Amino acid sequence: MGEDWAQLIYYGLLLIFIGGALLFELSGRGSQGLRQIMLWGVIFAGATFAANLWLDRGTQQVISGGRVEIPVSRDNHFYLTAELNGTPVRFVVDTGATSIALGAEDARRIGIDPEDLAYIGTARTANGTVRTANVTIEEFAIGDIVDRNVPATVIGGELDGSLLGMSYLRRFARVSFEGDLMVLER
Structure with missing residues (x-):
């Protein structure tokens, strides 16, 4: 924002x-x-x-059937917008992240109160070790690709935005790069 x-x-x-x-x-x-x-x-x-x-690339993603094309942004990251419980959430696609990691603000926006969570896990980030809480996202949609009851974590420390990690990327049959595009295919 x-x-x-x-x-x-x-x-x-x-x-x-x-x-x-x-x-x-x-x-x-x-x-x-x-x-x-x-x-x-x-x-x-x-x-x-x-x-x-x-x-200004990287803000538009192309979704066709089970194929998602994400152009590289100016900062050389790949950003994907998904609807979590009906609310758009912008993710940095991070192949180095183990799971879906939600920042407190995004968690709140999709109906999860970060104050009511039990932060019993930990994760190592570029900024050090942070506390995590396991949650379940009822509905995770990228266009017509819809997954239900998707496991994720909420980060107890400062996380600017949210990360889409390998636990979700593994749901695709293929994750590849075509020039300046990241391609996800079911």
Whole structure:
């Protein structure tokens, strides 16, 4: 969610800059040199905007029958959005994670109260050892692929987002890479 706000602020400031530069140019104020600098600024800002739109991959996944295609994102991760108990949850697909790991916020959004869980397990993460609680997701859907009673863990520490690990990826007959796509097939 923080990345969405940052992009919104960025595009808002870019729009203000371009609009201001165009008004400055059309009003004819300022020296020729200053107007040229503003014009090049607008060209650079427009090119940056176009490049960001063109490079903004990784947010769309293609689902066809039992095949899911996930494009690599700009940060070189693969993100998949699934519906858990009817609520969209964005995952980082993590082949290094053992299971589905839900952050407290995502757990809360799908109807699991993290405060009521027994954190009796542990997991080692890049940030150290964290406490975990086992849960069951009633319905896990990626398009028309629907699984019921899917085991997962809720992380007791700070986890920004959720991870889709091997316990779920093993449900697919094939997990492969085709260029910049991760392909999951049932």
